Amino acid sequence: MQTLSVKTVRRTQLVDVTAQVQKVVASSGVSNGICYLYVPHTTAAITINECADPDVARDIEGALDRLVPAAGPYRHSEGNSDSHVKSVLVGASQVIHVEGGKLALGRWQGVFFCEFDGPRERLLQVKVVAC
């Protein structure tokens, strides 16, 4: 298992980490298998979506912020309950097929680390297994 670092600069931010993950896949030497992605944070998540037009990631950020209002009502007193909810909706884990030594992503797909309580220094766990 390798752990990547991700630096975020906004409270809600989708960061394209495709190249970093692809590098882990390449260095694993695995030709065909599975890539396991996991976010060890409770106010962040991992998703796969369009990386061609950066407006899509911005639209996703805006839509999630409108969907889960920061205002509550919430009990947790740290002011980031909405961040926890977004993390649950998007999810902490993803699996992607590896074919020919690369992530078998669709034509428009990229891997996005999702920050919901930034800016912060974050981690992303990656494991590539032949199968």
Next chain:
Amino acid sequence: MQTLSVKTVRRTQLVDVTAQVQKVVASSGVSNGICYLYVPHTTAAITINECADPDVARDIEGALDRLVPAAGPYRHSEGNSDSHVKSVLVGASQVIHVEGGKLALGRWQGVFFCEFDGPRERLLQVKVVAC
């Protein structure tokens, strides 16, 4: 890895692909293991839910459409930003246990390809691994 084709006929549509996926599991010869499902599209997703009453899938379609309005405000100019957001909320990947040569689904569960920007011809990646 096998790639299945899925034809969708509506903009938002849950398509029951359980039989197609079960066929891949059977043809793999794997008795106990894991089935990995992955959607290589940015306006579609994969989920598991009730397949007994088709009204449930229709209710899920309606609820997602109400949850993420098509109207925005969005930046992406293709008129399908809501589709991208739904795709992120439902997710591109799922894993299901395989037991006795079959998907270890619950009694009421089926596997659904989720179309959020149809009608289209879509793909679903499936891999079955013994473990």
Next chain:
Amino acid sequence: MQTLSVKTVRRTQLVDVTAQVQKVVASSGVSNGICYLYVPHTTAAITINECADPDVARDIEGALDRLVPAAGPYRHSEGNSDSHVKSVLVGASQVIHVEGGKLALGRWQGVFFCEFDGPRERLLQVKVVAC
């Protein structure tokens, strides 16, 4: 594959099952690998989020109930369409890395069984594979 029992006491309830899952990991004897979690129900789900402050789980429950109203409009006549929708949003499967014989969770993370149509007796499928 092992199947854990989870008893829920409210209609919408996040139940911390970290210790139960950790026990399966320990008894598997796997040092490094993957833990596969799967919920064989259509009105429940599995997620990973903060287990330090129980208010976070309560806030997530409340936010999901506000996000997906019980009132509909829905077609399915069992009065739990909102439960099915929440199940789709949170998801039936998760994968977590195993390192040193333990779930490689983040500092604040716990594993939560998500009940959306309780109270009920529920099941959670767990498999731990070395890799």
